[in-house]
Amino acid sequence: MNAPASPAFVPLQHTRLPLETSLQRGAEFAAHMDRRRTTRHFSTDAVPRGCIEHAIRAAGTSPSGAHQQPWTFVAISDATLKQRLRDAAEAEEREFYAHRITPEWRAALAPLGTDDVKTHLTDAPWVVVLFRHSHGVDADGSKRTYYYTQESCGIAAGFFIAAIHTMGLVSLTHTPSPMGFLGELLERPPNEKAFLVMPVGYPAADARVPALTRKPLDDIAVWR
Numbered sequence: 542m543n544a545p546a547s548p549a550f551v552p553l554q555h556t557r558l559p560l561e562t563s564l565q566r567g568a569e570f571a572a573h574m575d576r577r578r579t580t581r582h583f584s585t586d587a588v589p590r591g592c593i594e595h596a597i598r599a600a601g602t603s604p605s606g607a608h609q610q611p612w613t614f615v616a617i618s619d620a621t622l623k624q625r626l627r628d629a630a631e632a633e634e635r636e637f638y639a640h641r642i643t644p645e646w647r648a649a650l651a652p653l654g655t656d657d658v659k660t661h662l663t664d665a666p667w668v669v670v671l672f673r674h675s676h677g678v679d680a681d682g683s684k685r686t687y688y689y690t691q692e693s694c695g696i697a698a699g700f701f702i703a704a705i706h707t708m709g710l711v712s713l714t715h716t717p718s719p720m721g722f723l724g725e726l727l728e729r730p731p732n733e734k735a736f737l738v739m740p741v742g743y744p745a746a747d748a749r750v751p752a753l754t755r756k757p758l759d760d761i762a763v764w765r
């Protein structure tokens with residue numbers, strides 16, 4: 542058995558900001574994020590690959606369990622592949638909306654106007670599929686345990702979505718259920734499990750969003 546690696550440490554690069562700057566930046570960032578909306582209505586206008594690269598780079602800076610970085614981002618722009626993905630997702634979703642959904646779930650989704658028609662999967666110039674590594678695979682093919690992979694991928698998805706918004710683009714978090722078909726379609730190894738599908742692009746000129754409000758700070762924070 543190998544001895545555990547001794548940790549190598551380097552100085553943290555950090556400059557303390559004036560308090561006023563911290564507060565101003567914090568307020569600006571919160572307001573910026575509050576302008577993010579999920580929409581189902583995408584323009585077919587092209588988005589250069591560079592934008593998607595920036596967002597994946599940002600997502601790749603996310604903290605992860607034991608720094609195992611348990612993620613792969615598959616960025617699809619090929620029209621045929623997007624159509625195949627849409628066809629397969631819609632087949633699952635037709636089953637979901639017709640049979641698998643519970644009455645309570647249907648009622649919860651009603652205000653959002655979701656259905657089994659996933660036009661965004663072919664309209665959006667990019668569809669990015671985040672795969673979660675349920676475990677690692679060492680060079681000799683043996684299985685390595687990974688830790689907190691759900692949390693790690695959830696945080697990475699958040700960074701990705703924030704980066705997309707910062708570039709003036711929109712995304713939609715889509716969770717076809719079940720997602721097994723994505724690993725097959727995108728030829729991912731068995732340890733990679735589809736986690737989230739995110740069409741990315743510009744909003745359609747007539748894009749609409751549900752008229753929803755967000756919980757105020759007092760409803761989501763507790764101070765002790």
Ligand code: IYR
Nearest residue numbers: 634650655656715716717718
């Ligand atoms: N996976 C389905 C259903 C769906 C579920 C939830 I919770 C949503 O917030 C939205 C949709 C779909 O993607 O349509």
